[in-house]
Amino acid sequence: MIRLLRALQGRLKEAGLPEGEALDLLALATGLSRKDLLLKLPEPPPPGAEERAWALLERRLSRYPLQYLLGEVEFFGLPLKVEEGVLIPRPETEGLVALALTLPLPPRPRILDVGTGTGAIALALKRHLPGAEVFATEVDEKALALARENARRLGLLVHFRKAPLTGGLTGLDLLVANPPYLPEAYREEAPPELRYENPLALYAGGEGLAVAWPLALEAERALRPGGFLLLELAPENVGKLAEALRERGWRVEVLRDLAGRDRYLRARRPPQEAEG
Template sequence: MIRLLRELQARLRAAGLPEGEALDLLAKASRLSRKDLLLRLAQPPPPGTAERALALLEKRLTGYPLQYLLGEVEFFGLPLKVAEGVLIPRPETEGLVELSLSLPLPERPRLLDVGTGTGAIALALKKHLPEAQVWATDTDPKALALARENASRLGLEVTFLQAPLTGGVKDLDLIVSNPPYLPEAYRTQAPQELAFESPQALYAGREGLDVARPLAEEAAEALRPGGFLLLELAPENVGLLAEELKASGWADVEVLRDLLGRDRYLRARRPPQELEGKKGPFRGP
C-alpha cells in the first residue's frame, strides 16, 4: 500500500493540497483505521482499495471538502458525522466551547446553542457539563436530523428545535452560537471548499451581522439576569457588534482572540439588574 500512498501524496502536493490528507483518503478507501493502516502499509491493499482511493482523490481535487469525503470529523474529542450542505465544525469553534466551560455558570445551567448544525457545540457542552439542560436550534431540517443522529450515537441528551434564533427558550444561563458571520462580499473570493457548504450557514449580509444582531436582541430577553452571550464572529465585525452591545446596555462586553491571535469571540453579560434610562433592550421601567 505504500506505493499507492505515495501516489496520493504526490498528486495532492501537485494540486497544492496537504499531502497528509493522503493517509486519510487511503484509510477511508481501505476501510481501515489510521492506526491499522500504518501497521499494514507494507502489505498489498485490500481488493478495491486502489479504485476507491483514486475516486476519492479525484473528488478531493475538485475542491470537495475532505471532511465530507471521510463522513466524520473530530470536534472537542467527539466523533461527529458530517454531510454535504451542513456546516463543517471548525477548530476555531472549539475555542467557543472552551470559553463556555470557563464561565461561572450555576451547578445545573440552562444552555442554548443557536444554529447548531451538526450539534457540535451543544454536544460538547453536554459531554463536559452533564448536569446541564441543553437546547439547540436550527432552521435546517437536514442539519437537525444530523445533529440528532450525532446525539444518539454519542448517548448525549440535547433538546433539538427547528426554529430560528432562540426558538422561544427562556431563563437561560448561557446562549452560545457560531452564527453565519461572513460579509456577503466575501462570497466571490471564498475558498473553493465553501461552495459545498450551506451558504445560509456562512454569509450574513453586508457586514456579516444580519443574524448576530437579531440574536443579541432575542438573547436580551431569553437570558436570565447575569446570563452570558457568547458568539464566534469574524475579525472584521466582532468589534462592531461589541460596541453596539455596550451602547445597548450589555455588561462585561469583551472581544477575545482565537489561537492565531485574531479577534474572534464576543462575550457579554445581561446585567444582573437592569438599568433605568439605558438605551436598548435593558431599559428600566
C-alpha cells in the same frame, strides 16, 4: 502501499492541498483506520483499494471537502457525522466551547446553542456539563435531523427545536452560537470547498452581522440577569457588535483564537436588570 501513498501525496501537493490528507484517503479506501496505517502499511494493498483511493483523490481534487468524503469529523473529542449541505464543525468553534466551559455558570445551567448544525456545540457542552439542561435551535431540516442522529449515537440528551434564533426560550444562563458571519462579498473569494456547505450557515449580509445582531437583541430577553452571550464571529466584525452591545449596557470582551485573531465575543447581561 508506500508507493501509492507517495503518489497520492504528490498529487495533493501539486494541487496545493495538504499532503497529510493522503493517509485519510487511503484509510477510507482500505477500510483501515488512520492509526493502523501509521503503524503499518499493508503490502500489497487490499483488493480494490488502489482503484478506490484514486477515485477518492479525484473527488478531493475537485475541491470536494475531505470531511464529507470521510463522513465524520472529531469535534472536542466527539465523533460527529457530517453530510454535504450541513456546516462542517471547525477548530475555531472548539475554542468557543472551551471558553464556555470556563464561565461561572450555576451547577445546573440552562444553555441554548443557536443554529446548531451537526449539534457540535450543544453535544460537546452536554458531554462536559452533564448536569446542564441543553437546548439547540435550527431552521434547516437536514441539519436538525443530523444533529438528532449525532445525539442518539453519542447517547447525549439535548432538546432540539426547529426554530429561528432563540425560539422564544427564556431563563437561560448561557446563549452560545457560531452564527453565519461571513460578509456577502466574501462569496467571490471563498475557497471552492464552501460551495458544498449551506450558504445560509455561512453568509450574513453586507457586514456579516445580519444574524448575529438580531440574535444579540433576542439575548436581552432570553438570558437571565447576569447570563452570558458567547459568539464566534469574523475578526472583521466582532468588534462592531461588541461596541454596539457596550452601548446597550452589556459588559463585553473580545477574545482571540489560537491564531491570534479577534474571534469570540463574550458578553454578560447586566445583573441589575429586571427580567422581562
